[in-house]
Amino acid sequence: MSSFLPSRYLPETPDPHGLDPNPPARADGPVGVLLVNLGTPDAPTAPAIRRYLSEFLSDPRVIEIPQWAWQFILQGIILRIRPRKLVPRYEGIWLENGSPLTVYSQVQADRVQSLLGEQGHNVHVVLAMRYGNPSVAQGVEALRAKGCERILTVPMYPQYAASTTATAVDAVCAYAARLRNQPEMRFVKRYPTLPAYIQAMTDKVRAVWQSQGKPERLLLSFHGLPQRTINQGDPYHRDCMETAAALRQSLGEDGHLVHVSFQSRFGAEKWLQPYTEPTLKAWAEQGVRRVDVMCPGFLADCLETLEEIQVECREAFLHGGGEQFRYIECLNDDETWAQGLTGLVKQHLQGWL
Numbered sequence: 427m428s429s430f431l432p433s434r435y436l437p438e439t440p441d442p443h444g445l446d447p448n449p450p451a452r453a454d455g456p457v458g459v460l461l462v463n464l465g466t467p468d469a470p471t472a473p474a475i476r477r478y479l480s481e482f483l484s485d486p487r488v489i490e491i492p493q494w495a496w497q498f499i500l501q502g503i504i505l506r507i508r509p510r511k512l513v514p515r516y517e518g519i520w521l522e523n524g525s526p527l528t529v530y531s532q533v534q535a536d537r538v539q540s541l542l543g544e545q546g547h548n549v550h551v552v553l554a555m556r557y558g559n560p561s562v563a564q565g566v567e568a569l570r571a572k573g574c575e576r577i578l579t580v581p582m583y584p585q586y587a588a589s590t591t592a593t594a595v596d597a598v599c600a601y602a603a604r605l606r607n608q609p610e611m612r613f614v615k616r617y618p619t620l621p622a623y624i625q626a627m628t629d630k631v632r633a634v635w636q637s638q639g640k641p642e643r644l645l646l647s648f649h650g651l652p653q654r655t656i657n658q659g660d661p662y663h664r665d666c667m668e669t670a671a672a673l674r675q676s677l678g679e680d681g682h683l684v685h686v687s688f689q690s691r692f693g694a695e696k697w698l699q700p701y702t703e704p705t706l707k708a709w710a711e712q713g714v715r716r717v718d719v720m721c722p723g724f725l726a727d728c729l730e731t732l733e734e735i736q737v738e739c740r741e742a743f744l745h746g747g748g749e750q751f752r753y754i755e756c757l758n759d760d761e762t763w764a765q766g767l768t769g770l771v772k773q774h775l776q777g778w779l
């Protein structure tokens with residue numbers, strides 16, 4: 427009997443011709459892999475940046491203030507000022523084909539797709555962004571449209587944080603909550619010491635040092651978090667320290683050059699310390715002349731690395747008396763990393779392939 431009541435679930439259209447609403451599930455059907463990164467504006471313009479920031483900063487996983495009070499500040503103050511300030515910064519990093527975060531994340535998704543295809547696996551890899559485009563809903567739908575009844579979600583954050591990893595998981599589950607015929611789902615939580623991740627970064631550092639010489643110090647700058655969230659049990663700081671320890675070990679006798687700091691503080695609260703820019707300024711004042719900076723928490727370069735580190739922190743260090751500041755880029759299109767990410771995916775697809 428058909429119902430007069432509207433369904434609270436999205437209509438299922440598993441058969442592209444709409445002939446059979448109940449096609450049989452196939453055990454040998456394709457598997458979907460959803461790579462999820464943070465997201466970025468669609469264009470380096472004030473309206474696009476405002477739309478993106480509004481979605482991002484309205485996420486209660488990111489800003490843990492009661493929404494009624496926070497929306498007043500966000501809509502009334504922050505979104506009136508910050509987007510315009512960010513326009514020249516985004517313009518400065520924008521690539522021919524888009525925001526670096528999207529461009530490099532897509533390169534990684536495409537490469538994982540090719541490697542899995544070459545190995546004969548029936549897998550579809552799709553990139554989604556937690557905020558902005560392509561959305562998580564679009565990503566899950568793209569996989570379902572290709573017939574994927576099993577989906578592995580891989581947050582593109584080696585270190586777990588509630589404000590990044592957990593909210594990506596939440597978004598996938600929230601979309602699944604709207605479906606009648608849900609896919610089977612798996613999630614990767616964290617991979618701060620994945621050997622191929624550490625190796626790919628070690629190779630990058632070594633390549634710079636071999637061609638241009640060693641610095642006095644190598645600063646690993648991770649994105650910060652409010653210290654309060656660590657006190658409340660977020661394991662992010664521990665994960666960052668595990669990555670740093672693994673890199674230190676991988677660099678062998680040069681491991682002692684490695685230091686850790688936290689960047690991108692937002693708001694008035696105390697965040698994870700030491701802060702990146704004040705650390706670099708203090709080093710310059712203490713007589714350190716040559717530093718290399720790397721951002722292991724970001725798998726793809728973005729505003730936080732190409733602008734905040736490569737432009738602002740460079741200026742701060744050189745202005746303070748430093749002489750050489752080298753920014754070592756993120757893993758972006760690195761082949762060792764593409765293979766490592768493929769390996770991580772395969773490890774979590776055991777029993778599905």
Ligand SMILES: C=CC1=C(C)c2cc3[nH]c(cc4nc(cc5[nH]c(cc1n2)c(C)c5CCC(=O)O)C(CCC(=O)O)=C4C)c(C)c3C=C
Nearest residue numbers: 464465466467488527587589590649692723724728729730
């Ligand atoms: C890599 C992990 C990230 C964590 C952890 C993280 C936490 C976090 N971020 C904000 C506030 C902002 N972050 C912004 C940009 C931004 N953040 C990440 C990654 C992490 N954030 C990335 C990859 C980017 C770059 C996006 C791009 O378009 O290139 C911004 C926007 C820029 C700005 O206005 O400065 C804000 C704001 C909070 C509050 C938070 C944890 C509580």
Ligand SMILES: [Fe+2]
Nearest residue numbers: 464649690730
């Ligand atoms: Fe951030």
Ligand SMILES: [Fe+2]
Nearest residue numbers: 690729730734
């Ligand atoms: Fe920033």
